[in-house]
Amino acid sequence: MLSLRDLNRATLARQHLLHRHKGDPADVVGRLAGLQAQEPRPPYLGVWARLEGFSRDDLHAALHARTMVRATLYRGTLHMVTAADFAAFRPLMQPMLAAAARRFDELDFEAVVAAADRLLAEGPHTFNELRPRLQREFPDAYDRALGYAVRMLTPLVMVPTEDRWSFPRDSAFALPGLDLDPRPSLEGLVERYLAAFGPATAADVQAWSGLSGLKPVLDGMRDRLEIVADEAGRELFDLPDAPRPGGDEPAPVRFLPDFDTLVLGHADRRRILADEHRGAVVTKNLRVRATYLVDGFVAGTWQIKRTAKKATLLLTPFTPVALDELEEEGMALLAFAEPDAPARTLEVVGP
Structure with missing residues (x-):
């Protein structure tokens, strides 16, 4: 049985918040399967809290090299992830993102996406540039609905600049220029989540990702996962070799930015x-x-x-x-x- 403090320390250990990681920004962002990036500065501060000797220039360079990207992903929100994780996990988000776009059911989604792809093939555009051009092709559509549909349905990445935190307020978006995984793995996504946030329930994975119906996926992984229980007797899934240092492990003061992934990573957030x-x-x-x-x-x-x-x-x-x-x-x-x-x-x- 794991106490609330046990769960707290297990998650902090995986988030590199008990001891800062020694390595580069890609290590931290990859190990966490991404950091929420609704605004430009928070992911920089999120990496700073977790990485020893972090230099802003290292993350800035990775974004310009496109080994790291800022894009719409989990829960339909902006995240900073490695390019490899974007390619692996963006296809898994497609049903959830498409469902979000369908609230504007008056749109011809296929035609809107095709038009956006054509315009973006010319080069990066901000949505303030893209929306009026789309509306000229779809004059009866609400311009915000057009922009939202493109953001949800078209895999896009934000284009970094020389701003201090790599992105201006009105960032341009571009086609990703990389091949998305044709056979994405929900099991792989679950394992990456548990490595960063576990032990956890199916509801926790769903709250973090925005996906639904994941309980059968975890049930199908029982032979390679470890099953533990919390103080309430709830069943939690975990990776067999993941760290669980115990509730008496000292935890240092840490400052986390707005929208930090740790605060948003569980349905039951009481462990944090x-x-x-x-x-x-x-x-x-x-x-x-x-x-x-x-x-x-x-x-x-x-x-x-x-x-x-x-x-x-x-x-x-x-x-x-x-x-x-x-x-x-x-x-x-x-x-x-x-x-x-x-x-x-x-x-x-x-x-």
Whole structure:
């Protein structure tokens, strides 16, 4: 039987949040099967939290070399993944993404996708450029519906620039220029999930991926998975050789960015985020605030306030906290996120 702390430590070990990984950004992004990337900066901060000696330039170079891509994937949201994982997993997402697009059932999806492919073959386009060109071909369609359908139905990658976090606010999209796996494996996706988030239930895998009906897939893998139980007696699936260091393993303070994959990786998030704090982290408009971990669990949220004179890390704790516990890691975060700030400081703005 695994306690809540056992599950916490097992997941943190796999997320490289007990000990930072020694390697390159592709190691971390690949081991996690991707990082959510709704905005340009968060995946950089997510890698920084997990990788020893991380240099922004290394991830920037990988994005420009297309060994790493930012694209629509799990749950129909933007993720940063290795190019190999995009090729392997994007086909598995197609039914879920197509179902999302079908809410605009008045569209001729085949014709819209063909038109988008033709326009994108000319070169990268932002959606602000693409939508009006599509609407000239489909004048009766809602322009936002056209853009959404293309985003869901056409495999696309965002085009990196020389911006600090590699992408401007209005990024251009392009055809991926790589072959998608013709025989994608749901079992392979499940194994990669368990390696990064396990032990877990089928509901957890579904919450992370956006796919449904995965219980039969996991049941069919019982002969090569290990079955364990949590305190409530629920059946959890795991890889036999995956780390489970135990609930008494020390866990350092870690700062996680907005939309971090760890906070979104399970249907039951209590191994990381207590139910009573969930509403303070996941807002009604589905924004996921940046958080910090104390003893392995989300203990508050944070944001950076930047002026010409200084960068301030504003901390909103869920329970009273000693600032010196957070200072070393918090100042390191500020140095990475705001390297050109003349001064940096921490400030508690909550209880």
